[in-house]
Amino acid sequence: MSTAPTGTACLDSVLAPTVRHWLAAGSVGTAAFALVTAEFLPVGLLPAMAADIGISEGQAGLMVTMAGVLGALAAPTVTVGAGRLDRRNVLMVLVGLLVASNLIVALSTSYPLVLLGRLLLGIGVGGFWCIGVAIGPRVMPEPTGTRGTAIIFAGISLGTVAGVPAGTFIGDVLGWRAAFAAAAGIGVAVLVAQALLLPALPPQRAIRWRDLPALLHVPKARIGLLAAFFMFGGQFFAYTYIAPYLVQITGLGSGMVTGLLLAYGTAGFFGNVAGSWVAGKDARTAVAATALVLGASALALAAFGAIPMAAIAIIVVWGLAFGALPIATQTFMFRAASEALETGAALLVSLIQVAIALGATVGGLTVDSFGLVSAMVAGGIVMMLGAPVIAMLGRERSAAAAVSH
Secondary structure, three states, rough: OOOOOOOHHHHOOOOOOOHHHHHHHHHHHHHHHHHHHHHHHHHHHHHHHHHHHOOOOHHHOHHHHHHHHHHHHHHHHHHOOOOOOHHHHHHHHHHHHHHHHHHHHHHHOOOOHHHHHHHOOOOHHHHHHHOOOHHHHHHOOOOOOOHHHHHHHHHHHHHHHHHHHHHHHHHHHHHHHHHHHHHHHHHHHHEEEEHHHEEEEEEOOOHHHHHHOOOOOOOHHHHHHHHHHHHHHHHHHHHOOOHHHHHHHHHHHHHHHHHHHHHHHHHHHHHHHHHHHHHHHHHHHHHHHHHHHHHHHHHHHHHHHHOOHHHHHHHHHHHHHHHHHHHHHHHHHHHHOOHHHHHHHHEEEHHHHHHHHHHHHHHHHHHHHHHHHHHHHHHEEEEEEEEHHHHHHHHHHHHHHHHHH
């Protein structure tokens, strides 16, 4: 007897297997898009949400922090706790948390309820990064297994660069609650697609707690983890508060901010393509260059952000670098420790989520204490630290060569 769900069995009789595999991978990729979009949705809506709920912009940054904190805790917990559970069912539960989270935020009348919704999202995001990303080759088996993974990562990248401007546009036209309601609607559509398209996905192996620190045993991977921590932390130190900065410092209207964030996301798409090409040739150079451009962009915005034309140009360059950030760090880590990454992925996910949460939290405190410009300056400096950290790898190689001689 087949273990495939009824919906998938029915599709087998109608669609060619290759088509079914593409659709299954697409449903997981769309889930990735929905989760990542929801994680960063408050960035573009932050001024409106802060004003409506009656909190400061620094406090509003906790909406990003809460998702990051729970994502960091959920990554290892879901990885180990999933045990022998069917990965199809686990994925659907995680997407269900996405739907519940966005509905709670959209309908909430108080700040604590908003934070509760963001906590649920954090569990979904952290769990998906560890469970969902690994199943690409299974939903689209070889020889097209790499395509399945590419589709899922495309959803992550698209959510990273396009989710904020899309949410900001909806919020501008219909209000910020409508943006979260739309995100919940996408989640419902994803659930239906997964129920129909995903086959049974029994675990290939159960990950144990002692497997999680695998990356820490690889020197090159440790350097990559440190660089990723600085880059993601610095990014959300500054980027979380980019919308209020453009309104208050640059003097742009909400419509212009929406358009500029769309330009940021569009530039990010091209940055993802360029970053993939550079990382394919030299992942270390890709990480270092991304760190330098990210940091320089935030510092330039602090210096020249009061000039609208300068701010527009800087935001586009920043978007290019941000688009390259996920693919550059992922490629570096995969080449540094591909075998350890399979069991140690939860550690990488947790570290990135901690960096996002810490960056947004400290950035919020900085904004409330010293103003918006200070967040751009401090965030830019932290991002640029990723470049000298990766340069440590060169010194490590030189030292190893000297010893061998």
